[in-house]
Amino acid sequence: MTHVDPDGELTLEEYMAGGESSYVKLPTIALPTGAEILVGDDAWRRALEIAGSRAGGRPPLVAVDVYPGGDVAAIRQRIDAAIPDAEVIDLEDRAALPSEVIEALIGRNLTDDRVFGIMSHFTVDEFYDRARVAAFRGALGRRTAPTFVVGWGADAALECSADALVLVDLARWEIQQRQRAGAPNWRAGNDDEDALRKYKRGFFVEWRAADRHKRSLFDRVDLLVDGNAPHDVAGAVEGDAFRGALAAASAAPFRVVPFFDPGVWGGQWMKSTLDLDPSASNYAWCFDCVPEENSLLLEAGGRVVEIPALDLVLMRPRDLLGEKTFARFGAEFPIRFDFLDTMGGGNLSLQVHPLTDYIRDSFGMAYTQDESYYLLDASDEAVVYLGAKTGVDPEEMVEALRAAADGGPPFDAERYVNVFAAKKHDHFAIPAGTVHCSGADSMVLEISATPFIFTFKLWDWGRVGLDGVPRPVHLDHGERNIQWERDTEWVERNLVGQVEELRREPGLVEERTGLHELEFIEVRRHWFDDEAAHDTDGTVNVLNLVEGDEVEIVSPTGAFEPYLVHYAETFIVPAAVGPYVIRRTERSRSERFATVKAYVRGTTMTDN
Secondary structure, three states: OOOOOOOOOOHHHHHHOOOOOOOOOOOEEEEOOOOEEEEOHHHHHHHHHHHOOOOOOOOOOOEEEOOOOHHHHHHHHHHHHOOOOOOOEHHHHHHHHOOHHHHHHHHHHOEEEOOOOOOOOOOOHEEEEEEEOOOOHHEEEEEEEEEEEEEHOOOOOOOOOOEEEEEOOOOOHHHHHHHHHOOOOOOOOOOOOOOOHHHHHHHHHHHHHHHHHHOOOOOOOOOOEEEOOOOOEEEEEEEEHHHHHHHHOOOOOEEEEEEEEOOOEEHHHHHHHHHHHHOOOOOOOOEEEOOOOOOEEEEEEEEEEEEEEEHHHHHHHHHHHHHHHHHOOOOOOEEEEEEEEEOOOOOOEEEEOOOHHHHHHOOOOOOOEEEEEEEEEEOOOOOEEEEOOHHHHOHHHHHHHHHHHOOOOOOHHHHHHHEEEEEOOOOEEOOOOOOEEEOEEEEEEEEEOOOOOEEEEEEOOOOOOOOOOOOOOOOHHHHHHHHOOOOHHHHHHEEEOOOEEEEEEOOOEEEEEOOOOOOOOOEEEEEEEEEEEEEEEOOOEEEEEEOEEEEEEEEEOOOOEEEEOOOOOOOOOOOHHHHHHHEEEOOOOOOEEEEEEEOOOOOOOOOO
């Protein structure tokens, strides 16, 4: 397993002062030895070749299953150009339900809210006219030429009878970029709709059905095509190589491909420290470990195929997550690491997240958005807003929030909410139900449960979003979830400065920094001069190098190649890895290092 090796030997202090960052923005995972990435038309010719070898003298039939968000028309054009004598059929045009029928079917799950829907359990076949699918399938039995059936659910429509199966896969971040540029949801015709509503439709309906469907394809896929790239240069990899790469990834440290997004409160720290586009106005978010949204880059011969990181979670959950974590969460990655950059920016919205009972009852989610703020960096003025002040009248505070939302006097946050000074390496626990936000001039590493859209904004400081539209405020939801007993004294006792030293020996200190007992994530911080030994002990570990220029992750038994990690990079160590050591490299210049490590409490092999 590899990723791009940085040039030069800059120290942490040098690149934070403006030198070139060593932060790797395009980490890769090696395909098995001998694997080849096919490009453009070569991929479609290979699909036909595979189908022909199995067709038994009949015209070959290829199912091209396209994740919703893929451009079916463009894919058809590429196949037509590559194989002129083939018949290329758009399954969606032939047999999908009319858009108004689909709208009626999913309407209850979408709701009228701009952001929140209700989790759905549709299967792809429910979006097709069964009679038309059956008639289409019957007509295919009389085909006289090589035939490609293209569209979401092609494999299901053909009842797994195709001679070859191609999956055109897309990451959610790519889908979001296309939707922001005007692309519609699947068969929706909503090109001009608000991007938040498009995302809601994907999150609560389309992607759930699509992931449920493609999980059934992984063991049989003959060719995986990168649907994120332009179709004339898109890479493809054969199924065995795809499965082999994910098997290897589940047995060694790896990183997902991070993505960065601006925001109304965004800052400048990531732009300079991580060497991002200097022309961007700001960067607010970085998703550096949210496999549900991020990608993996499979590499061979200098070429890459981009796939959703979720494919690894869905395909090898026990190796990645561990038996106990899988038993608790299923094939879902439960830990989220992301960055919130307000350095030179503004305050986040004042907000609260739903309690578990509320998120399950209202939105159909299995667990909630418990969070924490780890301060990767901070100015002298940095603060965190956390918990209602002792003695606050809940009705008075809610009335003041409603008045501000209706255009009245701005909400006086300092009057009602505790404000704590925040410095580098502080860690604030934020169990669901706690009012909170990060103030300006902070660089926050969020160490949290994976749900991330369930933010009930209470006050957004009178701002509008980057699109010029006020960002959604959800006071009704928020009021039902604020835990008013979490006042000043409770927050100070439970959520602020909860660092416990567990072990001290020459050159090494291990600490517990959280999270609160109401949250399921355990966080350990290791300070070390040269190395620190770890063991997954049967459960997935997520780590970030929060201090020091670079380290390498090594196996005591040589089970995997040394893996290089730089300052601020988040990396995943699958449960199957077992013992591993984090140590300085020959190029390291820092005197001391620190990592934070998160895992799910009660899921190690030694937990009773």
